[in-house]
Amino acid sequence: MSDSDRWRELGQQLRVDSIRASAVTKSGHPTSSMSAADLVAVLADRYLTYDFDRPDDPRNDHLVFSKGHASPLLYSLYKAAGAVTDDELLTFRKLGSRLEGHPTPVIPWVDVATGSLGQGLPIGVGIALAGKKLDRLPYRVWVLCGDSELAEGSMWEAFEHSSFYELDNLVAILDINRLGQTGETMHGWDLDLYARRAEAFGWHTITIDGHDVEAIDRAYAEALETSGRPTAIVAKTMKGKGAESVENKPGAHGKALDDPEIAIAELGGERDLRIEVRRPDHDAEPHRFETGPLELPTYEVGSEVATRKAYGEALAALGSADGLVVALDGEVSNSTYSEIFREAHPERYLEMYIAEQQMIAAAVGLQVRGWRPFSSTFAAFLTRAYDFIRMAAVSRASMALCGSHAGVSIGEDGPSQMALEDLASLRAVGGSTVLYPCDGNQTAKLVAAMAELDGISYLRTTRAATPVLYGPDEDFPVGGSKVVRSSDADDVAIVGAGITVREALEAADALAEDGINARVIDAYSVKPIDAETLHAAAEATGGRIVTVEDHWPEGGLGEAVLAAFADVEERPRVKLLAVQGMPTSATPDELLREAGIDADAIAAAARTLVGTPVAR
């Protein structure tokens, strides 16, 4: 059998198996799989370099299905490659199967979860960046994209960054099958339009018939020979190719075929072709950066430093000790202070410009290759990448996020720059850790800890300088808290974090003058929260707690504290102070006062509680 014949046969088999898999639960996206079958067949048989027995081999290529709903095709490929059995293929979408509706890294050969369109290509950019700049290995990144998803702006962030960074190790395979979910895409089969856009964004493009296996072969060969820029293969295809009932017909998206048997017969029946995907054949190993001892910055108790600055200094120190740490920033490195890392470790700093979606996606890609990314921008602008953060959790990604300029306390820039929802939104990310330090030494220790945490960890930093409360030798375990003021006879407990710790201590001073003892708790670990310390405080104070946060009332520190008491016997009375109305422009102190979260407001709330019956 010639190569071409084998590719055609394989393509048909991938179609047949996509239909068979979807027939199991009568759900899935077979027609979206069928359009790309020839593209994947040629890729896997001749060009993909991948050892299915050693998925963690650093030399492996990376294949990302940005059109994640074509999972039947991906799993059919795994079968053809001998990685899964036909029996397992037929567990598609069933409880307990690793072959989920959209790919997740529960499967060893899947790098990242896809299924939210427009993410796979920017993530591929991250892997390609790792290949070029960090690993310095010649592996390739192949990303299968749909045409509908080219409407996502994040795809154009990816196009921009890959050409800017000359990622000639990245190939985007654009499966232009014309039909989206509800009807035709905006541009149908106007291949030239797509090619012109990719070229305007600095890519090399090759336009082909996506069902002509020889043209596909030539396109991949040409892509491999193209240097200095990434390549987009703009392939004209047909959704549902090969089965008359669905081929190029609208209304067939995301459904199993009504008559799979007929379609399978049309496609020439079931087959059991196996392919031998080529393995890496060079000896190169990932580049490693030199490291030394960890010497975190230290700050003198009683001085003041902004936690955002401590982040930058700590990250740079961490980078000197941990060669896997990489920093990314969204063109605000002189605000987030990631610039300090950039100056210390320029080879491990990636400027992502004003493209937060691409930044987070790149971080996800980097950690696929074992790097430890720390991505920073204003906390408010992390909202731009919230779908990427959400999906990173589905990807079981481990990565650190730093959001600076949290809360009203940033002052005059006003609400567009203030994060008031980030504690809530980041708490509601699967498996996340949410940290909010109040001083420099604490920040430094937490930054170092984040490099070792599994999952997504988030550090919220403050614009203003805040007092250094803790000595450099103190420890701050994740899930812990610090009792910064207490006595044997506390009347009320004030729980704050970040900027409100300073306010809480000021309030405690004022309360002390009135003979009211306030225990002050720095809940720097918002998730997981230190329930034990909170319970002890409730008990000690007869159930009187004030929580205070530079954040909206919903989903943040206050509600985390309430949740820590939900199902226990002693449940305190809690005054939850948070930002109530839309803030404006003013000085930080004025805004804290307007928001009702300054020392005066805390003291007033505490006084009210102390004077209030609590029992039951």
Place this chain on the structure above:
Amino acid sequence: MSDSDRWRELGQQLRVDSIRASAVTKSGHPTSSMSAADLVAVLADRYLTYDFDRPDDPRNDHLVFSKGHASPLLYSLYKAAGAVTDDELLTFRKLGSRLEGHPTPVIPWVDVATGSLGQGLPIGVGIALAGKKLDRLPYRVWVLCGDSELAEGSMWEAFEHSSFYELDNLVAILDINRLGQTGETMHGWDLDLYARRAEAFGWHTITIDGHDVEAIDRAYAEALETSGRPTAIVAKTMKGKGAESVENKPGAHGKALDDPEIAIAELGGERDLRIEVRRPDHDAEPHRFETGPLELPTYEVGSEVATRKAYGEALAALGSADGLVVALDGEVSNSTYSEIFREAHPERYLEMYIAEQQMIAAAVGLQVRGWRPFSSTFAAFLTRAYDFIRMAAVSRASMALCGSHAGVSIGEDGPSQMALEDLASLRAVGGSTVLYPCDGNQTAKLVAAMAELDGISYLRTTRAATPVLYGPDEDFPVGGSKVVRSSDADDVAIVGAGITVREALEAADALAEDGINARVIDAYSVKPIDAETLHAAAEATGGRIVTVEDHWPEGGLGEAVLAAFADVEERPRVKLLAVQGMPTSATPDELLREAGIDADAIAAAARTLVGTPVAR
């Protein structure tokens, strides 16, 4: 004085005033303002059609500063136009001033809040869509954009949609000043690169020297004569133009000038030029669509219907009665059922394709013109537009969002398609309303209510059909709840919403067999939540509550319930059931069980509570 001389003088005045305003609090972005001063001077003096005395005049043009940090320039323009006094200009960024750090619609002549880059142009697309398709008025939309923000994918969603929809009433003024916040942008002064990209996206482009007032004038005239496509004016400018200490120099972003007096002298000193912005001079009025009576769909008690379907049917009915209602969707209209609205009111349905950022931005733009947008997609994909939702609140926008396919209960598609964080993230939006209906009649009533709500309202819908519990004549006030089962001697209360109401009732049935009376509360209004009914339930049951939600534990229904009891005397013991681990692919029932939120899990939690001491 010739026009050109007047424009040059005005440009200098706008620079001088930008510097003066920033000097007040020694904060702001004067250099970003100075680069665009000539572009704005010519626009305002000759081309902008705007009645400052009648900001709500439907015939007005719209001027959006996508580069919102150039607010000093905008406010200086207001002064030149006579809309604000010089004294007010000098209140920039001060407490109580309406001239905030970044523009907000607290100012009558500002349509929307900007300051999060990459949003103004897609919002402008929304206003332009309103002009073309809804108002059918000839007003123009002028959007001043920075070059740094062209890295944001959302800008390319805007470029795509404006040409696709032939918005020749939209002009993007690209202030290419080469310098971002930390250094040079990716493309510096490569004007041709930007022009080629805009052209590849279907725009007409005009490349000019952004400080040549005559070239600027010709560019605007040409833009006005261009039909069938939007126009981008690609203008080469200098950041900090006119003041030697900062002109075209990095390191001067976002800071007041060190020596404002020197710069002002260089610019020729203070002036008090006033311009007469031309007013609208035609009589056309906004188009209005025909309406009739409101006839919401009704569903028979005991039947089943998916709330996502009821949304579509109700929205179509609402559209027949309220001619201001407009539907937008992200290429999933056969899943969200907005297709039903599209079929009934094709002229008021806007397909936004797979571009959720643009969809939400367009909605914000539409409501600027008084339209009532309802934007729908999978709830999980609303996360893609979270920054736009956040900023819509700063814009004091009123608009409805519908997120379908919430929770694990969608089944086999798996976690990439499941929203598990949306109750938290949407609760944490300033002034939002969060609604989660469990049946069809309830959905219909809530949809109708949303058209009248101020602020951002969010409706969470379910993929699966659920039982119709309520008759078509029942009412569901925002902030209310429904007690769907109760007795005079309830032992425990179960609070659910959406899909978990059905599970809660099943649990109640099982508990009844064991002689345990469970009160079941349908908390369809998650924000604001019905604290009164919850308090009564706690009292009646001796403080035993189970909350259950198809959502992560953080920030959702359970924490909203806890918050309702934070500061009251009687605080119940609460078992908070929610999704604990990352879900997979399986049937809806299997996934509800795996997640520990099905009837069995609820009943078990209730039994535990009933057997547990609660007091205090």
